[in-house]
Amino acid sequence: MTNVPTVRLNNGVEIPQLGFGVFQVPPDEVVDPVRTAIESGYRMIDTAAAYQNEEGVGKAIADSGVARDELFVTTKLWNADQGYDEALRAFDASLGKLGLDYVDLYLIHWPLPKRDKYVDTWKAFEKLYADGRARAIGVSNFTERHLNRLFDETGVVPAINQIELHPRLPQADMRAFHGQHGIVTEAWSPIGQGKGLLEDPTLASVADAVGKSPAQVVLRWHMQLGNVTIPKSVTPDRIQQNIEVFDFELSDADMGSISALGTGERVGPDPEEFDVA
Numbered sequence: 001m002t003n004v005p006t007v008r009l010n011n012g013v014e015i016p017q018l019g020f021g022v023f024q025v026p027p028d029e030v031v032d033p034v035r036t037a038i039e040s041g042y043r044m045i046d047t048a049a050a051y052q053n054e055e056g057v058g059k060a061i062a063d064s065g066v067a068r069d070e071l072f073v074t075t076k077l078w079n080a081d082q083g084y085d086e087a088l089r090a091f092d093a094s095l096g097k098l099g100l101d102y103v104d105l106y107l108i109h110w111p112l113p114k115r116d117k118y119v120d121t122w123k124a125f126e127k128l129y130a131d132g133r134a135r136a137i138g139v140s141n142f143t144e145r146h147l148n149r150l151f152d153e154t155g156v157v158p159a160i161n162q163i164e165l166h167p168r169l170p171q172a173d174m175r176a177f178h179g180q181h182g183i184v185t186e187a188w189s190p191i192g193q194g195k196g197l198l199e200d201p202t203l204a205s206v207a208d209a210v211g212k213s214p215a216q217v218v219l220r221w222h223m224q225l226g227n228v229t230i231p232k233s234v235t236p237d238r239i240q241q242n243i244e245v246f247d248f249e250l251s252d253a254d255m256g257s258i259s260a261l262g263t264g265e266r267v268g269p270d271p272e273e274f275d276v277a
Helices: 031-040 054-063 084-098 118-130 144-153 172-181 201-210 214-225 236-243 252-259
Strands: 006-008 014-016 044-046 072-077 105-108 137-140 160-164 184-188
Touching: 031 044, 031 054, 031 236, 044 054, 054 072, 054 084, 072 084, 084 118, 105 118, 105 160, 118 137, 118 144, 137 144, 137 184, 144 172, 160 172, 172 184, 201 214, 201 252, 214 236, 214 252
Parallel strands: 044 072, 072 105, 105 137, 137 160, 160 184
Antiparallel strands: 006 014
């Protein structure tokens, strides 16, 4: 079984650097992939209320035979539940579906700046953290502007900002900003949702040279940048391959050539504009 290194969050909690994401995995199909992931050595599972599969994730965790304190479980608050009281109720609902007494990380899924509720929402997260019901709290898809407002108006710096990040959107400025403030960068869509990125000739060349697949090369790039990341797959072979990225290293030249693939192209929405209930 592969042992995944951990990254220390700003409150001392350790998070596995590579985890398993379940975005777009249907509720009735999520149990087997999560079970396979845990058997393959993954110890961090990332879900969200919006994915509607928390219950299946909880079942897979319960069936895994792995002690709860050896697993790191993340879920996220959906947009319709922003606001102080609403967030507390939504957390209770997520915890019930997961069948857990606490989560390791709870994230605000999107900032929704036009609704102007994320500061009040964050104050509810601070309470959940203070009560020990979430071992760490963070955000997802926040920009520097949104983070600066949290710094100015509340007392707790997010442990993590989970953002779209892949070679076409390397997010160098956000990673630097996170580093300045002690926030860990976590990448969603780490291989660009397969939308042509893995066919890039630069990646193919590096993959040939190191004897790995293009996807493994991209995940290794994330590891060497210091990102936490959560690749998703429902295919057992791919689930296994995605965790086999700790037995090789990319050279500085390879790292630079992969980072140079950045075009600013997103596969997801712009956080300043996204506003879906």
